[in-house]
Amino acid sequence: xxVGYRAILRLDDGEDAIRIAEEQLHSWLRSKTPPxxxxxxxxxxxxxxxxHHLGPKSMLRVVEATEGADDARRRLYRLEEGTDNGTFxxxxxxxxxxxxxxxxxxxxxVEAEKLGADGDSAISGIGTPRLVRxxxxxxxxxxxxxxxxxxxxxxxxxxxPGLVGVIGDPDRIASVVVGASLSREIDDRxxxxxxxxxxxxxxxxxxxxxxxxxxxxxxxxLPASHRVLAGRxxxxxxxxxxxxxxxxxxxRYLGPRFITENIRHSDTLxxxxxxxxxxxxxxxxxxxxxxxxxxxxxxxxILIAADFQLxxxxxxxxxxxxxxxxxxxxxxxxxKARGGNASTGTIEASxxxxxxxxxxxxxxxxxxxxxxxxxxxxxxxVVDPVExxxxxxxxxxxxxxxARAEAAVAVQQANEMLERAVSVEEENxxxxxxxxxxxxxxxxxxEEADRASRAAAFYRQQLVEAQRFDSxxxxxxxxxxxxxxxxxxxxxxxxxxxxxxxxxxQFTGDADDALSVEKRDPFGxxxxxxxxxxxxxxxxxxxxxxxxxxxxxTYLTDDNAPDGQKCSPQRHxxxxxxxxxxxxxxxxxxxxPTEVDPAGSVHMYAHFKPTxxxxxxxxxxxxxxxxxxxxxxxxxxGRHLKNTKS
Numbered sequence: 254x255x256v257g258y259r260a261i262l263r264l265d266d267g268e269d270a271i272r273i274a275e276e277q278l279h280s281w282l283r284s285k286t287p288p289x290x291x292x293x294x295x296x297x298x299x300x301x302x303x304x305h306h307l308g309p310k311s312m313l314r315v316v317e318a319t320e321g322a323d324d325a326r327r328r329l330y331r332l333e334e335g336t337d338n339g340t341f342x343x344x345x346x347x348x349x350x351x352x353x354x355x356x357x358x359x360x361x362x363v364e365a366e367k368l369g370a371d372g373d374s375a376i377s378g379i380g381t382p383r384l385v386r387x388x389x390x391x392x393x394x395x396x397x398x399x400x401x402x403x404x405x406x407x408x409x410x411x412x413x414p415g416l417v418g419v420i421g422d423p424d425r426i427a428s429v430v431v432g433a434s435l436s437r438e439i440d441d442r443x444x445x446x447x448x449x450x451x452x453x454x455x456x457x458x459x460x461x462x463x464x465x466x467x468x469x470x471x472x473x474x475l476p477a478s479h480r481v482l483a484g485r486x487x488x489x490x491x492x493x494x495x496x497x498x499x500x501x502x503x504x505r506y507l508g509p510r511f512i513t514e515n516i517r518h519s520d521t522l523x524x525x526x527x528x529x530x531x532x533x534x535x536x537x538x539x540x541x542x543x544x545x546x547x548x549x550x551x552x553x554x555i556l557i558a559a560d561f562q563l564x565x566x567x568x569x570x571x572x573x574x575x576x577x578x579x580x581x582x583x584x585x586x587x588x589k590a591r592g593g594n595a596s597t598g599t600i601e602a603s604x605x606x607x608x609x610x611x612x613x614x615x616x617x618x619x620x621x622x623x624x625x626x627x628x629x630x631x632x633x634x635v636v637d638p639v640e641x642x643x644x645x646x647x648x649x650x651x652x653x654x655x656a657r658a659e660a661a662v663a664v665q666q667a668n669e670m671l672e673r674a675v676s677v678e679e680e681n682x683x684x685x686x687x688x689x690x691x692x693x694x695x696x697x698x699x700e701e702a703d704r705a706s707r708a709a710a711f712y713r714q715q716l717v718e719a720q721r722f723d724s725x726x727x728x729x730x731x732x733x734x735x736x737x738x739x740x741x742x743x744x745x746x747x748x749x750x751x752x753x754x755x756x757x758x759q760f761t762g763d764a765d766d767a768l769s770v771e772k773r774d775p776f777g778x779x780x781x782x783x784x785x786x787x788x789x790x791x792x793x794x795x796x797x798x799x800x801x802x803x804x805x806x807t808y809l810t811d812d813n814a815p816d817g818q819k820c821s822p823q824r825h826x827x828x829x830x831x832x833x834x835x836x837x838x839x840x841x842x843x844x845x846p847t848e849v850d851p852a853g854s855v856h857m858y859a860h861f862k863p864t865x866x867x868x869x870x871x872x873x874x875x876x877x878x879x880x881x882x883x884x885x886x887x888x889x890x891g892r893h894l895k896n897t898k899s
Contacts, residue, residue: 257375260456310335397425399459453533766891792817843888
C-alpha cells in the first residue's frame with residue numbers, strides 16, 4: 254500500500270484542529286450515505302474512540318493520544334472503505350498543540366492510500382479527498398505566507414508584491430501554482446479553468462490566477478528565468494532562488510496548447526482527468542517524499558503508536574471472547590460425558606444432532622474437545638472422562654501461556670521494527686532529496702551543454718561564411734530555441750504552425766506515451782535531450798533541402814557533413830537488429846500523413862536514445878521522409894520498446 258496523497262494543513266492559532274476535523278468528517282461521511290446514489294456507507298453515525306462499522310466494507314477507527322507535558326491533544330481518524338475500484342484508506346491526523354511555536358499549534362494532516370497500489374499508480378489513481386476540500390472551504394489554511402484555498406486566489410496589479418513574496422517565501426513547503434491570463438476579457442474564465450486544472454492539487458499547492466492587467470507587473474518583478482508568460486501555468490517548487498538563473502529549471506510550466514487540448518467542455522472549461530492528474534503528479538510526489546516538519550513527524554509517530562496499541566487491545570479482546578466460548582463449549586461437553594451409564598462404565602451414544610454439535614469445526618479448544626469426545630462416545634472409558642478433559646485443558650492453558658509470552662516478544666519486536674521503519678523512512682527522504690539535487694545538477698549541465706553546442710555550430714557557420722571573428726554574435730538570447738520545460742511543451746512545438754521547427758520536424762505519435770516520460774522527468778532532462786535531437790533532425794533536413802545526400806547517421810558521423818546541431822553518434826541508432834525487426838516489428842509501426850504513405854503508418858526503426866540509465870530508458874523513433882515531403886516524422890516518444898534485451 255502506497256500513499257497517493259498527503260496534505261499538511263496549518264490552521265490559524267485561534268482554531269481548534271480536532272473540532273474542525275470532526276465537523277468536516279461527520280459532514281463527509283454523511284455525503285456517503287443513502288439516499289445518495291451509489292452510497293458506500295450504511296450509516297455515518299459514530300461516537301467516541303475505537304472501531305465503528307459504517308457498512309459491510311467500511312470501518313472508521315478513532316484513536317486518541319494525550320500528553321500532560323504539553324497539554325497536547327492528538328486524534329487519528331482512519332476510514333477504510335471497500336469500493337468496486339478497490340479498498341481505499343483515508344487517514345486524518347488532528348494535532349492541537351497549544352504550547353507549540355506560533356503558526357504550528359493547530360494542524361491537520363490528511364493521507365490517502367489504496368491497498369495493493371504502488372507509488373505511481375497511487376498518485377495517479379487517488380483523487381483529492383473531498384474531506385480536504387471541505388476543510389479548505391471552511392477555514393483559512395496557510396503555508397508560510399501562502400494561502401491554500403479551495404479556489405484560486407485572484408491577483409490584481411496591487412497584489413503583485415504579495416505574490417512575489419509568496420513565491421520566494423523560504424518557509425513554505427507546498428508548491429505555488431501561478432497562471433497568467435491572456436486578456437482582460439477572459440480573466441474570470443481563466444480563473445475557472447485554473448480551478449478545474451488544479452482540483453487534484455488541492456491542499457498541496459497554493460493556486461493564484463493572475464489577471465491580465467497584472468501579468469506585466471508580475472514579470473517585471475521577477476527575473477527572466479522565473480517569469481510566467483501570458484497563457485501559461487507555472488508551478489513553483491519550494492526554496493526558490495531568484496538570484497540563480499539555473500534555479501528556473503526547477504519550476505515547470507504548461508503552455509496554452511496543452512491546456513486548450515485538454516478542455517473537455519468549452520462552456521464549463523472542465524479539464525480531462527488525465528491532464529489534472531498529470532499536472533498534480535510532480536506536486537503530489539514532492540509532498541509525499543518531503544521530509545516532514547519535526548512537529549508533524551512527532552505527532553504522527555505518537556498517534557501511530559497509539560493505533561498500534563489499540564490493535565493489540567482489539568486482538569486481546571478477540572482472544573478472550575474466543576476463550577470464553579471455548580470454555581462454555583468445554584463445560585457443556587463435560588456435563589454430557591458425566592451423563593453416561595455409571596453401572597457399566599460406558600457412555601451411551603449421543604443423539605445425532607448432539608454429536609454433530611460436538612464435532613463442528615469451532616476454533617481453538619472447542620475443536621480439540623469436540624474431536625476428543627467424538628472419539629470416546631460409544632466405547633468404554635479407559636480413564637475417567639473428567640480427568641481426561643482436565644488434562645486437555647491443562648495442556649491448552651500451558652500452550653496459551655507460552656503463546657502469550659511469545660506474543661509479548663513479538664510486540665516488542667514489532668515496536669522495534671516500527672522505530673526502524675521510521676528511521677528508514679527518514680533516510681529514504683534524505684536520499685530522495687539528494688537524488689533531486691543530482692537531477693537538478695544534471696539538468697543544469699544538459700542546458701549548458703546544449704547552449705555550448707549551439708554556440709559552437711553558430712561560430713563555425715559564421716567562420717565559413719564570413720571568415721571574420723569581429724562579426725560573430727553568440728545566439729545566447731535566442732529564446733525561441735531554448736529547450737522546452739516539459740515533454741508536453743515539446744509536443745506542442747512539433748505541431749504544425751506552432752514553431753519554426755515544425756516546418757521540417759513533426760510529431761505524429763501518441764501524446765500519452767510521450768507524457769509518460771514527463772512523470773519521470775522532474776527537471777526536464779529528457780525534454781531537453783529530446784529537443785536537442787529534434788534540432789539535429791531540423792538542421793539535417795535543412796542540409797538535405799540544399800543538396801546534402803547523406804542520411805541522419807552519416808550527418809552525425811561524417812566530418813565532411815554540413816555544420817549544424819549534432820549529438821554523439823552513440824545516442825543514435827540508424828535501425829533495429831534483425832531479430833527485433835522480425836519479432837517486434839508491429840511495435841515499431843507508427844502513424845504518418847497519407848502523403849508520406851497511403852497506409853497512414855510506416856515502420857520506424859531509426860531512433861534516438863536519451864539515456865541507458867534505467868529499464869524505462871525513453872526512446873524517440875522517427876521516419877526520414879526528406880526525399881519526399883522534406884520532413885522527418887517522430888512517431889513515438891516513450892519508454893524503451895520491446896527488444897531482445899527487455
